[in-house]
Amino acid sequence: MSSKLLRGTFILTLGTMISKMLGLFYVIPFYHIVGSSGQALYAFSYIPYTIFISIATAGVPLAVSKYISKYNALEEYAVGRKLFKSGLIIMLCTGIMSFLALYFLAPYIAAMSTNSNVGSDIEDVTTVIRAVSFALILVPIMSLIRGFFQGHQSMGPSAVSQVIEQIVRITFVLAGAYIVMHFMNGTISQAVSVATFAAFIGAVGGLFSLIWYWYKRRVYLNELLLHDKGTMNISLTEMYKEIVVYAAPFVFVGIANPLFQFIDQFTFIKTMQSIGYDDDSARDAFAVITMQTHKLVIIPVALATAFSLTLVPSITKAFVNEDRTSLNHQLNQAFQVVLFLTLPAVVGLSMLAEPIFTLFYEHSELGTEVLRTYAPVAVLFAFFLVTAAILQGINEQRFTVLSLLVGLLIKLSLNIPLIKLMETEGAIIATAIGYAAAILINLFVIKTFAGYPFKLVFRRSLLIVLFTLVMFIGTGIVYKLLTLFLSPASNLSALIIVIISAAAGAGIYFYLSVKTRLIYFLLGEKVDRILRKLRLKA
Numbered sequence: 001m002s003s004k005l006l007r008g009t010f011i012l013t014l015g016t017m018i019s020k021m022l023g024l025f026y027v028i029p030f031y032h033i034v035g036s037s038g039q040a041l042y043a044f045s046y047i048p049y050t051i052f053i054s055i056a057t058a059g060v061p062l063a064v065s066k067y068i069s070k071y072n073a074l075e076e077y078a079v080g081r082k083l084f085k086s087g088l089i090i091m092l093c094t095g096i097m098s099f100l101a102l103y104f105l106a107p108y109i110a111a112m113s114t115n116s117n118v119g120s121d122i123e124d125v126t127t128v129i130r131a132v133s134f135a136l137i138l139v140p141i142m143s144l145i146r147g148f149f150q151g152h153q154s155m156g157p158s159a160v161s162q163v164i165e166q167i168v169r170i171t172f173v174l175a176g177a178y179i180v181m182h183f184m185n186g187t188i189s190q191a192v193s194v195a196t197f198a199a200f201i202g203a204v205g206g207l208f209s210l211i212w213y214w215y216k217r218r219v220y221l222n223e224l225l226l227h228d229k230g231t232m233n234i235s236l237t238e239m240y241k242e243i244v245v246y247a248a249p250f251v252f253v254g255i256a257n258p259l260f261q262f263i264d265q266f267t268f269i270k271t272m273q274s275i276g277y278d279d280d281s282a283r284d285a286f287a288v289i290t291m292q293t294h295k296l297v298i299i300p301v302a303l304a305t306a307f308s309l310t311l312v313p314s315i316t317k318a319f320v321n322e323d324r325t326s327l328n329h330q331l332n333q334a335f336q337v338v339l340f341l342t343l344p345a346v347v348g349l350s351m352l353a354e355p356i357f358t359l360f361y362e363h364s365e366l367g368t369e370v371l372r373t374y375a376p377v378a379v380l381f382a383f384f385l386v387t388a389a390i391l392q393g394i395n396e397q398r399f400t401v402l403s404l405l406v407g408l409l410i411k412l413s414l415n416i417p418l419i420k421l422m423e424t425e426g427a428i429i430a431t432a433i434g435y436a437a438a439i440l441i442n443l444f445v446i447k448t449f450a451g452y453p454f455k456l457v458f459r460r461s462l463l464i465v466l467f468t469l470v471m472f473i474g475t476g477i478v479y480k481l482l483t484l485f486l487s488p489a490s491n492l493s494a495l496i497i498v499i500i501s502a503a504a505g506a507g508i509y510f511y512l513s514v515k516t517r518l519i520y521f522l523l524g525e526k527v528d529r530i531l532r533k534l535r536l537k538a
Helices: 003-025 027-057 060-073 077-113 119-137 139-151 156-182 188-226 236-274 279-320 324-351 353-360 365-374 377-393 398-422 424-450 455-482 491-515 518-523 526-533
Strands: none
Touching: 003 027, 003 156, 003 279, 027 077, 027 119, 027 139, 027 156, 027 188, 027 236, 027 279, 060 077, 060 139, 060 236, 077 119, 077 139, 077 188, 077 236, 119 139, 119 188, 139 156, 139 188, 156 188, 236 279, 236 377, 236 398, 236 424, 279 324, 279 353, 279 365, 279 377, 279 424, 324 353, 324 365, 324 377, 324 424, 324 455, 324 491, 324 518, 353 365, 353 491, 365 424, 377 398, 377 424, 398 424, 455 491, 455 518, 491 518
């Protein structure tokens, strides 16, 4: 791989990670401004918005970049420019149609999401959904421009625009909500409406940065057209047929988690009210499960999948070349890396649920119990993403649709009965069962079409589970000792408990992994470089 491509991949990955981390952590100060009821209202709008935006844009940057890169390699630069010009019009139309659809569907989504007998509730949810819908006009255009730059091996514009978009959005979310609540004496509904409209403001910031890059690099991009061979004249129909084939799998993977949350949005509050919860308590529980704990749970998912998905291009290459040995090796690495990184993280998150929830939000018995139950589900989130990516690598992405639909059907069937039986935790268990079913289907397809044996992964998984168990016991002892004189209900004490306990757990797990050389089998020479930097190895 060329140094330019490596540098570009690193820049894009770094930008994506910074953007995701900003998106994860802004929810903490936002919680202290609007509280659980405000976060619940925010979730009512953002879950459907995420689905709409995923359908409108998921896979577009990658699909467009693959398409343009393909024809640039053939020196048919005009083909990519033709796609770009027509794509801007199509993405604008797609964005406007998505905006209109969400804007006018808002009252119906609101009525299905909250107590339909209370008009003010429906009005508040409708308002916040409509406020966020404006972002749909601009985000598809941004996705296309990012894909265009990536197709020219220029990753900086995408990375920078993502970070700028998040910074502008989050600044507007927090400043806007704070001003409405504390200076204008506004309502929570007004504060959340301003916060959701921030998605549009952030999109403006991201789009301006991309336009700036375009004007900065337009001379170079136009010069490429002078070297165009001009031997291909591909119709727009053929272009977009190829783009859809590239992008479709990413749409289904991208909307998986929002769709599971969407089922909760339609069923959770009403079911909780049916078993005796009042509206405020039900909304608080909804905020805990969809915003507060969810933001914490997906942190280890993002880290694990970022490492494991780097193996997918190698999986594709091995499968196309029918190199069975290399394919099995790459699959072994993908499965083991995701388990190696995710399992200890979620076990630690579950064990330290009380001080972590206190540290990020406030001390809450409900928050603690939900986080403790929800954390292990992160393993399933990670495995679904990885198995779906592998299906794409072996060209069997059609089964991603089947597995997702089965998982959603199970979630929909079990959600209400399990909530009635187990209250808030019931929704988590329904999600876990749905994801587990989807993963089993994906694994069956991988075994069938790739001829993959799971023996080595099973043996290594037992070793990872054993190490995690030892870590759990060691961390548990440290945690119990610390709680003898520190209270997890206090912010400062919670911080001390989390730092010391997490360090102890990470140390135990890392030591066992190095001693048995498991970490070398999974991460290779990178480990020695890290150890030398930490001065743990000569």
